[in-house]
Amino acid sequence: MKKPRKRSMLANERDNGMNIRKFRDGLFSKSTLRGISAIIIFGIIWELGARSEELFGYRWPFLGLVPAPSAVFVSWGGLIGDPSYWQSWYMSFLRVFAGFMAAVVIGIPLGLFMAVNKTFYGMAFPSFEVLRPIPPLAWVPASIIFWPTQELSIAFVTFLGAFYTIVINVLGGARSINKQFLQAAQSMGASQWDIFKRIILPATLPSIVVGAAVGMGITWEVVVAAEMISGGGSSGGGAGGGLGFFIWSSYVGGSYEQIIVGMISIGIAGYMSSELLRQTGGLLTPWLKTR
Amino acid sequence: MSQADVTGLGLTMFRISSWLKSPKPYLMVTGFMLLLATWYFTVEVWKLPRFQDMPGITEVFSEWFSKDPYYGLSIYTPEYYKHILISLRRIAYAFCLATVLGVPLGLFLGWSKTIRDFIFPLFEVFRPIPVLAWVPLAIIMFSGSETPVIFLTFLASFFATTLNTMLGVESIDESYSRAAYCLGASRWQTFKHVVVPGAMPYIFTGLQISIGVAWFSLVAGEMVSGQYGLGYLINTAYMMIEYPKIIIGMITLGVIGYSTSALVRLAGDYMMQWRVRELALGDN
Amino acid sequence: MNMIGEEMQPGLSKGAIRIEDVVKIYDPDGAAVMAVDHCSIDIPAGEICMIVGPSGCGKTTLLNAIAGFHGVTSGHIYLDNELLCSPEKPQAEPGSDRIVVFQNGALFPWKTNIDNIAFGPLMAGKLGKKEIYEKARSMMADAGLSGTENSYPGEVSSGLRRRVEIVRALMNDPKVLLFDEPYRALDSLTKSVMHEALLDIYYKNKVTIFFITHDLEEAIFLGHRLIIMTSRPCKPKKIVDVDIPHPRDYSVLTSPRFREIMNEAKGVVNEEAKKAFDAGEREG
Ligand SMILES: Nc1ncnc2c1ncn2[C@@H]1O[C@H](COP(=O)(O)OP(=O)(O)OP(=O)(O)O)[C@@H](O)[C@H]1O
Ligand SMILES: [Mg+2]
Numbered sequence: 001m002k003k004p005r006k007r008s009m010l011a012n013e014r015d016n017g018m019n020i021r022k023f024r025d026g027l028f029s030k031s032t033l034r035g036i037s038a039i040i041i042f043g044i045i046w047e048l049g050a051r052s053e054e055l056f057g058y059r060w061p062f063l064g065l066v067p068a069p070s071a072v073f074v075s076w077g078g079l080i081g082d083p084s085y086w087q088s089w090y091m092s093f094l095r096v097f098a099g100f101m102a103a104v105v106i107g108i109p110l111g112l113f114m115a116v117n118k119t120f121y122g123m124a125f126p127s128f129e130v131l132r133p134i135p136p137l138a139w140v141p142a143s144i145i146f147w148p149t150q151e152l153s154i155a156f157v158t159f160l161g162a163f164y165t166i167v168i169n170v171l172g173g174a175r176s177i178n179k180q181f182l183q184a185a186q187s188m189g190a191s192q193w194d195i196f197k198r199i200i201l202p203a204t205l206p207s208i209v210v211g212a213a214v215g216m217g218i219t220w221e222v223v224v225a226a227e228m229i230s231g232g233g234s235s236g237g238g239a240g241g242g243l244g245f246f247i248w249s250s251y252v253g254g255s256y257e258q259i260i261v262g263m264i265s266i267g268i269a270g271y272m273s274s275e276l277l278r279q280t281g282g283l284l285t286p287w288l289k290t291r
Numbered sequence: 292m293s294q295a296d297v298t299g300l301g302l303t304m305f306r307i308s309s310w311l312k313s314p315k316p317y318l319m320v321t322g323f324m325l326l327l328a329t330w331y332f333t334v335e336v337w338k339l340p341r342f343q344d345m346p347g348i349t350e351v352f353s354e355w356f357s358k359d360p361y362y363g364l365s366i367y368t369p370e371y372y373k374h375i376l377i378s379l380r381r382i383a384y385a386f387c388l389a390t391v392l393g394v395p396l397g398l399f400l401g402w403s404k405t406i407r408d409f410i411f412p413l414f415e416v417f418r419p420i421p422v423l424a425w426v427p428l429a430i431i432m433f434s435g436s437e438t439p440v441i442f443l444t445f446l447a448s449f450f451a452t453t454l455n456t457m458l459g460v461e462s463i464d465e466s467y468s469r470a471a472y473c474l475g476a477s478r479w480q481t482f483k484h485v486v487v488p489g490a491m492p493y494i495f496t497g498l499q500i501s502i503g504v505a506w507f508s509l510v511a512g513e514m515v516s517g518q519y520g521l522g523y524l525i526n527t528a529y530m531m532i533e534y535p536k537i538i539i540g541m542i543t544l545g546v547i548g549y550s551t552s553a554l555v556r557l558a559g560d561y562m563m564q565w566r567v568r569e570l571a572l573g574d575n
Numbered sequence: 576m577n578m579i580g581e582e583m584q585p586g587l588s589k590g591a592i593r594i595e596d597v598v599k600i601y602d603p604d605g606a607a608v609m610a611v612d613h614c615s616i617d618i619p620a621g622e623i624c625m626i627v628g629p630s631g632c633g634k635t636t637l638l639n640a641i642a643g644f645h646g647v648t649s650g651h652i653y654l655d656n657e658l659l660c661s662p663e664k665p666q667a668e669p670g671s672d673r674i675v676v677f678q679n680g681a682l683f684p685w686k687t688n689i690d691n692i693a694f695g696p697l698m699a700g701k702l703g704k705k706e707i708y709e710k711a712r713s714m715m716a717d718a719g720l721s722g723t724e725n726s727y728p729g730e731v732s733s734g735l736r737r738r739v740e741i742v743r744a745l746m747n748d749p750k751v752l753l754f755d756e757p758y759r760a761l762d763s764l765t766k767s768v769m770h771e772a773l774l775d776i777y778y779k780n781k782v783t784i785f786f787i788t789h790d791l792e793e794a795i796f797l798g799h800r801l802i803i804m805t806s807r808p809c810k811p812k813k814i815v816d817v818d819i820p821h822p823r824d825y826s827v828l829t830s831p832r833f834r835e836i837m838n839e840a841k842g843v844v845n846e847e848a849k850k851a852f853d854a855g856e857r858e859g
Contacts, residue, residue, distance in 0.1 A: 030408070031404070031407075031408040034405075034408035034409050034412075035408060035409070035411070035412030036412070037409075038408075038409040038410065038412055038413055039412055039413060039416060042413055062432045062433070065431050065432050066428065066431065066432060119314075119318060122314060122315055122318030122319060122322070123318045123319070123321050123322035123325070124322055125322075126319040126322055126323065127322045127323060127325075127326045130323070130545065131545070133503075133506075133544070133545040133546075133548040133549040133552070134541050134542075134544055134545040134548070135506050135507045135509075135510040135511075135544060135548065136507070137507065137510045137511045137514060137522070138510050138521075138522065138525055138540065138541045138544050139541070140514065140525075140526075141525055141526060141528070141529030141537050142345070142537055142538070142541065144529070145344055145345060145529070145534065145537075146341055146342075146344065146345055147341075148341070217421075220421050221421040221422065221423055221507070221508075224421045224423045224424050225421075225423040225511040225514075225515075228423065228426060228511075228515055229511070229514050229515060229526075243424075244423070244424070247424055247426075247427055248426075248427065250427070251427035251430070251431075256431060259427045259428055259431075260428070262424065263420050263424045263425070263428065264420070266419075266420060266421060266424045267416075267417075267419040267420040267424075268419070270419045270420070270421060271419040274419070464679075464681070466677045466678075466679065466681040467681050467683060469642070469644055469669065469675065469677075469681070470675065470677065470681035470682075470683075471683075471694075471698075472643075472669035472670075473642060473669050473670070473671065473673070473674045473675050473744075474671055474674065474694055474695035474698060474743070474744075474747060475670060475671035475695055475698050475699050475747065476694075476698040477698070480698050484683070484686075484694070484698075485683065488683070488685040488686075489683075489685070491685070563685070564727075565684055565685045565686075565687075565727040565729060566684075566685075568727055568729065568730055569684070569727065569729035569730065
């Protein structure tokens with residue numbers, strides 16, 4: 001009695017209610033609820049810790065020195081209408097975009113060329129590997145000396161951060177292509193250019209996407225730091241703001257709530273750019289989709 | 292016995308000699324020469340615009356190896372080693388702490404769905420925030436100038452280590468743990484004999500990344516705040532207009548950063564003999 | 576040996592499996608996939624029972640239920656009249672009385688061959704370490720594995736690996752060995768060596784063998800009985816008794832009786848395989 005009923009019920013659901021059920025299950029599943037509760041508990045502890053001095057009479061370590069989340073949201077609300085806050089977003093996005101694009105435009109062809117040309121690879125790769133361990137931010141002073149404007153020097157350091165990752169990923173992807181693909185193409189009479197365009201390029205595309213995604217993360221790290229260093233250091237006096245500078249000037253100005261607003265803003269901005277990249281990557285590599 | 296010979300000294304010698312017979316080393320030297328020549332000619336011979344402001348190669352190296360350095364920093368001055376040692380000490384603290392906390396946490400996150408359900412979303416909330424955005428908050432939360440820098444470095448390492456360890460556990464083929472259960476292992480024994488060694492390759496990949504990002508954020512931290520250290524050296528050299536010191540600091544950072552990650556790789560090879568031997572066979 | 580023609584009847588007291596009316600429905604996201612449909616199989620102790628069926632029909636599903644990796648939707652599975660699993664007892668505990676030899680092999684690559692073989696008894700902790708390793712060494716010698724004790728699985732050939740895996744299972748004195756297409760990835764020459772080695776091991780350690788395969792020749796050569804499954808959802812379609820006496824060797828393959836059985840089975844198998852193929856095409 002029991003079995004057939006269950007089967008027909010399932011068959012029904014497959015026809016109409018499936019998507020709704022899936023959505024509801026995803027929204028209210030045990031693991032989502034657990035995740036949400038963990039975040040809420042964290043928020044409560046943070047709030048308590050930040051207000052510990054007024055609530056319990058003594059200050060909790062670390063958290064007692066941090067502004068409370070409620071205060072952060074109040075401060076954020078005040079900033080929403082402030083054009084200079086949005087100007088910071090804009091500046092940071094612009095810098096990330098410029099550095100990242102430069103890294104993509106230079107890094108991908110370079111990586112591909114290294115993968116295709118053995119002589120060039122033999123000459124360039126060791127030098128590349130020697131320069132790579134120098135952290136991008138160590139280039140900041142040299143870059144400021146070299147480039148005529150501060151904007152260009154920030155762009156250069158940003159570029160470096162993403163550049164290494166992209167080249168390494170492109171190179172790795174292109175070199176790990178299954179040799180049989182190439183042989184198959186050759187046996188079908190494909191020209192060198194065809195092989196490059198129709199096999200090497202698409203086969204490398206997934207690694208390009210991965211490299212770009214990682215590079216994007218690094219780009220944000222570098223932009224934030226460069227903005228803080230150039231603003232926080234003695235010279236320049238904070239060229240044109242940006243979210244990193246927003247954080248730093250909030251710190252210098254003593255408005256600690258705004259520091260956290262800045263951190264969250266950067267988190268959101270970084271997440272948005274990575275997500276955009278992931279979506280684009282998904283469109284570029286439809287064959288990687290499963291199910 | 293014969294196994295050890297194949298993978299040991301004999302193989303190394305064979306590899307070195309065949310490497311020397313290939314064009315690789317000569318191309319490599321050509322590449323290095325080109326790089327250094329570009330530096331030399333653009334800055335010191337042709338004095339191209341913009342380039343002539345940069346410190347030249349002869350200036351940098353004569354300072355670096357001088358017994359009586361003009362700017363007071365060379366391999367003969369104790370100050371140079373003080374910067375290195377202080378940076379290394381910060382890296383050591385941060386990296387060790389991140390490993391000691393991150394590896395077990397990552398293992399448990401990968402192993403137990405309950406723990407993952409609770410902890411991982413918190414991770415996902417914090418992860419998009421660049422480590423360097425934490426600088427001011429770290430300065431506020433931790434007193435002194437030393438702890439904030441170590442905290443930043445730790446934070447970067449910790450994320451990398453934990454996430455990779457978790458991925459490592461998730462990547463283990465289910466049939467390994469099933470096999471262990473079949474052979475009568477308990478849940479804990481399976482954890483110890485299957486999960487930990489199975490995740491090991493990923494853990495060490497994570498540690499490689501971890502040491503890289505540790506240097507990355509250490510330099511940033513030292514440039515913004517902190518006393519001594521290579522990042523501090525570079526930044527103050529810039530402000531005091533002692534430009535050759537900047538390049539010395541950069542090259543030193545590169546060399547030391549590379550050595551530490553080589554050390555991590557060696558430790559990985561030492562702990563994963565099975566992998567080393569498999570790969571050695573695969574090469575032939 | 577063959578001349579004596581003594582029938583090696585399954586006459587063991589331990590290791591009988593009874594599968595009663597088992598149904599298994601997978602339910603990923605509500606799209607119910609029925610993998611096993613009212614399947615009943617009775618395997619006497621000490622029999623080599625070969626399960627043959629088209630790709631994706633549900634053979635592994637059945638094996639996993641016996642092994643205790645997942646439960647059944649309805650029906651019962653008994654081992655020696657003891658209930659292994661049923662809807663009321665959702666999942667049998669995986670244990671060392673029923674050991675699986677996996678489709679892709681599940682030797683732990685991070686343990687040497689001998690450590691792999693000693694794993695089960697070490698986990699059980701009933702014997703001393705020295706005894707265990709002595710037993711492991713002697714069993715390895717019996718199976719022609721001397722000299723590979725301290726190699727890692729990744730360093731030996733795939734045929735050897737499979738043998739190590741079987742020895743690892745036998746170290747625990749299991750009642751039942753569950754094979755999931757263990758020889759799928761082997762070339763046919765290695766395969767034939769492995770078949771004789773398996774029979775050799777079987778004659779020495781009588782266990783019940785539940786053996787999944789795609790390869791009819793393998794099935795007839797090894798088995799007392801062939802159970803040919805329908806395409807998904809699977810249940811026995813035809814049972815073929817292989818009345819060729821054990822012990823067998825490779826002369827069996829050319830015998831007329833072998834041909835007859837082959838012809839009898841082949842028609843049924845092809846018919847089901849074609850059904851499965853057509854169904855697969857429609858789904859895709
Ligand atoms: N965890 C699962 N969730 C949903 N469906 C599954 C699951 N495992 C297997 N299936 C489906 O159940 C069916 C039977 O799978 P099973 O692995 O038992 O087949 P098989 O006979 O062992 O196939 P093969 O010969 O390819 O090994 C397949 O259609 C498969 O897609
Ligand atoms: Mg299967």
